[in-house]
Amino acid sequence: MTAVAVPATRARARVVRPVLVRLGTSVLVLWGAVTVAFAGLHLTPGNVVDLLIGSSTVTPEVRARIIADYGLDRPLPAQYAAYLGRVLHGDLGQSYQLHQSVASAIGEQVGSSVQLMLSSFVLAVVVSVTVAVLTAGRRWARAVFSGIELVGISIPSFWAGILLLTVFSFGLGIFPATGGDGPESLVLPSVAMAIPVVATLSQVLREGLELTLEEPFVLTARSRGMSDLGVRLRHALRHALLPTVTLAGWMVSFLFGGAVIIESVFSRQGIGRLTLAAVGNKDLPVVMGVVLIASLLYVVINILLDLLYLAIDPRLRGA
Amino acid sequence: MSTNTRLSIGVSLLGVLALAACGTTGRDTAAGKAPAGPVKGGTLTFAVNTEPSTCLDPHQSPADVAGLFTRPALDSLVSLDGEGRIHPWLATKWTVSPDQKTYTFTLRDGVKFSDGTAFDAEAVKANLDHIVDPATKSQLAAGYIEPYKGSEVVDPHTVKVHFSRPYSPFLSALATAYFGIESPRSLKQPQDALCKKVVGSGPFVIDEYVVQKGITYHRNPGYAWAPEGAAHTGEAYLDKLEIKVITEDSVRLGALTSGQVDGIASVPPVNVKQVQGDPRLTVTTRQAPGGNYNYYPNTTSGPFADKRVRQAFRDGIDFATIVKNLYFGAFQPAAGPISPSTDGYDKTLEGKTKYDPAAAARLLDEAGWSGKDAEGYRTKDGRRLTIRWGFLKAFAREQRDTLAEQIQAEAKKIGFEIQFVSGTVNEWLEKYPKGDYDLIDFSWQRADGDTLRNLFDTSAIPTAAKFGQNAARLSDKDVDGWLSDALDTTDQAKRAELYAKVQQRVTDEAAVFPVYVFNYLLGTGKKAHGIGWEPQAYPTFYGAWVEQA
Numbered sequence: 001m002t003a004v005a006v007p008a009t010r011a012r013a014r015v016v017r018p019v020l021v022r023l024g025t026s027v028l029v030l031w032g033a034v035t036v037a038f039a040g041l042h043l044t045p046g047n048v049v050d051l052l053i054g055s056s057t058v059t060p061e062v063r064a065r066i067i068a069d070y071g072l073d074r075p076l077p078a079q080y081a082a083y084l085g086r087v088l089h090g091d092l093g094q095s096y097q098l099h100q101s102v103a104s105a106i107g108e109q110v111g112s113s114v115q116l117m118l119s120s121f122v123l124a125v126v127v128s129v130t131v132a133v134l135t136a137g138r139r140w141a142r143a144v145f146s147g148i149e150l151v152g153i154s155i156p157s158f159w160a161g162i163l164l165l166t167v168f169s170f171g172l173g174i175f176p177a178t179g180g181d182g183p184e185s186l187v188l189p190s191v192a193m194a195i196p197v198v199a200t201l202s203q204v205l206r207e208g209l210e211l212t213l214e215e216p217f218v219l220t221a222r223s224r225g226m227s228d229l230g231v232r233l234r235h236a237l238r239h240a241l242l243p244t245v246t247l248a249g250w251m252v253s254f255l256f257g258g259a260v261i262i263e264s265v266f267s268r269q270g271i272g273r274l275t276l277a278a279v280g281n282k283d284l285p286v287v288m289g290v291v292l293i294a295s296l297l298y299v300v301i302n303i304l305l306d307l308l309y310l311a312i313d314p315r316l317r318g319a
Numbered sequence: 320m321s322t323n324t325r326l327s328i329g330v331s332l333l334g335v336l337a338l339a340a341c342g343t344t345g346r347d348t349a350a351g352k353a354p355a356g357p358v359k360g361g362t363l364t365f366a367v368n369t370e371p372s373t374c375l376d377p378h379q380s381p382a383d384v385a386g387l388f389t390r391p392a393l394d395s396l397v398s399l400d401g402e403g404r405i406h407p408w409l410a411t412k413w414t415v416s417p418d419q420k421t422y423t424f425t426l427r428d429g430v431k432f433s434d435g436t437a438f439d440a441e442a443v444k445a446n447l448d449h450i451v452d453p454a455t456k457s458q459l460a461a462g463y464i465e466p467y468k469g470s471e472v473v474d475p476h477t478v479k480v481h482f483s484r485p486y487s488p489f490l491s492a493l494a495t496a497y498f499g500i501e502s503p504r505s506l507k508q509p510q511d512a513l514c515k516k517v518v519g520s521g522p523f524v525i526d527e528y529v530v531q532k533g534i535t536y537h538r539n540p541g542y543a544w545a546p547e548g549a550a551h552t553g554e555a556y557l558d559k560l561e562i563k564v565i566t567e568d569s570v571r572l573g574a575l576t577s578g579q580v581d582g583i584a585s586v587p588p589v590n591v592k593q594v595q596g597d598p599r600l601t602v603t604t605r606q607a608p609g610g611n612y613n614y615y616p617n618t619t620s621g622p623f624a625d626k627r628v629r630q631a632f633r634d635g636i637d638f639a640t641i642v643k644n645l646y647f648g649a650f651q652p653a654a655g656p657i658s659p660s661t662d663g664y665d666k667t668l669e670g671k672t673k674y675d676p677a678a679a680a681r682l683l684d685e686a687g688w689s690g691k692d693a694e695g696y697r698t699k700d701g702r703r704l705t706i707r708w709g710f711l712k713a714f715a716r717e718q719r720d721t722l723a724e725q726i727q728a729e730a731k732k733i734g735f736e737i738q739f740v741s742g743t744v745n746e747w748l749e750k751y752p753k754g755d756y757d758l759i760d761f762s763w764q765r766a767d768g769d770t771l772r773n774l775f776d777t778s779a780i781p782t783a784a785k786f787g788q789n790a791a792r793l794s795d796k797d798v799d800g801w802l803s804d805a806l807d808t809t810d811q812a813k814r815a816e817l818y819a820k821v822q823q824r825v826t827d828e829a830a831v832f833p834v835y836v837f838n839y840l841l842g843t844g845k846k847a848h849g850i851g852w853e854p855q856a857y858p859t860f861y862g863a864w865v866e867q868a
Contacts, residue, residue: 170573
């Protein structure tokens with residue numbers, strides 16, 4: 001090693017190594033997710049062939065044919081190895097029960113779920129930032145809104161959905177009760193799904209804002225003649241955002257889980273209901289496909305969040 | 320009636336075959352008095368509580384909702400009216416050979432499938448062969464023509480169907496949507512494609528079925544082969560038909576009350592009175608044929624292996640009162656294993672068994688369950704009288720879980736301890752074929768008296784190799800003999816006599832605890848008219864029309 005080469009190599013290593021570690025753990029997370037799903041489902045009592053046949057009387061030939069078709073006569077490790085191999089090739093397999101490939105089953109449903117999740121995510125962020133900025137440090141507004149937030153966190157989304165439907169769909173007839181056609185059908189489910197997220201986010205955000213508003217640099221900003229709202233938006237919000245962004249990872253999983261309930265209540269298509277049905281029916285390939293997609297989403301979101309921290313907080317850039 | 324095919328497993332279900340002797344007349348309309356005659360045009364939106372998410376093709380799927388979804392697009396060879404009579408449809412006439420093993424059908428001329436293929440004898444053969452082909456993995460239809468040997472095309476308009484033994488339920492089976500005639504060109508596709516789209520010659524053509532959303536149809540132009548006895552001939556009235564899937568009871572009801580849909584399946588029993596009281600809405604009930612919602616004791620092991628214990632359970636609990644109070648009269652207490660609208664129902668069973676807790680106590684004493692432990696349960700040789708009930712709570716519909724809890728409380732009064740073994744479907748599927756339970760509950764819809772063979776024949780006892788519905792695991796040579804004799808005769812009076820014997824015997828043996836008769840509760844808005852009924856009690860839309868604004 002020469003004295004000159006060392007700093008350059010070190011500098012590159014400082015960037016490359018964390019990235020490699022990050023990618024490596026991501027792959028581990030994905031592999032773990034598939035394995036856990038596979039193991040979990042196989043440990044559940046019940047025979048896959050019986051599940052395929054369902055409630056009816058079939059001849060032994062039909063039974064043999066199903067076993068052959070689905071390769072269920074092979075030992076467990078072989079089924080597992082084959083699945084891993086196929087996943088690496090991007091093939092999520094064939095659904096035993098839906099009579100279509102897992103990719104197309106998920107593809108058919110994912111659009112509707114993404115619409116719902118995105119719209120409630122945007123709604124939640126807009127509402128909670130607005131509420132937090134306007135109420136932080138203001139005694140009365142704060143008291144009223146924390147009360148509302150507590151209620152928001154406490155009510156089950158199921159019930160909130162029914163309530164929204166009863167008032168705005170069955171009663172006032174403003175929005176359709178079901179279906180996924182057009183933006184008006186997206187309003188009620190997005191609101192129902194956003195309620196608990198808004199309640200949590202605005203509390204965390206307000207807490208952060210209030211802490212920041214007591215910092216000396218805020219006083220400095222004010223003394224320069226900046227308006228109160230300007231101080232809150234330009235200075236305090238940015239500081240308070242950091243813990244909130246961390247929460248975003250949690251939000252993604254929350255929205256994914258919330259979709260199960262909201263999609264059922266509003267009779268919407270989507271991944272949530274697909275997953276629910278697949279788990280109930282022990283539809284192994286679909287469950288594993290959804291798990292894989294969900295963990296992939298998680299990994300991607302977390303990498304994005306890491307990058308977002310750097311954008312928000314300059315102090316982290318040198319680290 | 321299954322929520323889906325999985326559910327069908329134990330909890331409810333499927334069913335089919337026909338020959339209904341319904342209390343009401345056959346092709347009556349469901350939607351009340353029409354202000355004027357039918358008008359053509361418009362869209363009818365209907366909401367159902369379940370969907371055939373796994374497969375639309377009724378040749379493959381056992382779910383009755385697969386029949387509901389495909390009936391608008393599929394015609395059958397024959398039709399069945401509410402009185403159990405067979406009428407010509409795609410077959411204009413038929414004869415049965417003297418040995419009753421061969422059926423010869425003369426087919427209608429000029430029928431076209433919606434993909435342009437002509438309907439002929441080859442098409443009939445292709446359909447029946449498709450149903451029994453192991454590759455089809457038929458979960459229901461194939462089981463209903465087990466003795467099928469093959470079809471023989473005599474000429475383009477004549478087809479012979481051969482059986483290995485006389486098989487009297489054949490025509491009524493043929494009348495169901497599960498034997499709906501699909502386009503032979505469409506049948507050449509892989510099975511999976513058929514699960515998404517079914518092509519037939521019916522009054523409607525399927526546009527698209529999207530899982531979790533619903534199915535849409537448009538009118539089949541040029542349709543001119545309605546079954547004999549239909550309220551009208553020619554094309555359907557509706558331009559479009561849309562069936563939505565709304566699983567949540569309160570949301571489905573709300574969609575109806577707010578006019579977002581024209582009709583709904585399964586009005587929640589608790590809301591029936593409310594809907595009836597609403598001048599804009601109508602509730603029509605239709606008694607489903609087949610096995611009632613019954614409890615079946617395991618007659619081969621455990622406390623219920625003793626007939627006296629079974630009798631004590633049946634007679635010591637006031638099932639009728641509990642059912643009346645829980646369902647507000649929407650469902651009637653059942654008197655026997657099958658519903659009054661099933662062909663072959665034995666009316667003499669009504670009033671045969673009575674609620675008599677004193678007699679139940681005597682029977683338990685006789686059977687040796689004479690001790691009592693600290694909690695009030697009966698004991699024998701220090702063992703408590705415990706009943707393990709394989710109950711699938713997750714799939715319980717119509718408040719069957721509440722009902723079960725009330726039964727549990729009543730059973731305690733006469734000294735039975737009921738334990739709910741409420742695992743997952745998978746766990747249940749392991750235990751069921753082994754007979755690892757004391758009590759099981761389900762309903763089994765099928766319009767033919769042959770439903771008794773599904774429920775009580777020795778060959779229907781579930782084993783690891785063969786799934787069956789004889790949950791009581793009853794094996795009675797007389798019962799098997801009567802059921803087999805009933806297959807040999809097409810004489811309705813003789814069949815009814817044989818089926819009555821079976822019903823009497825299983826009642827005497829207390830091999831079934833009848834609970835309630837399932838009614839299809841159809842809710843409709845003011846604008847919808849002319850919704851008809853299939854014999855197996857689900858709505859049809861050929862004669863349906865909507866008032867134009």
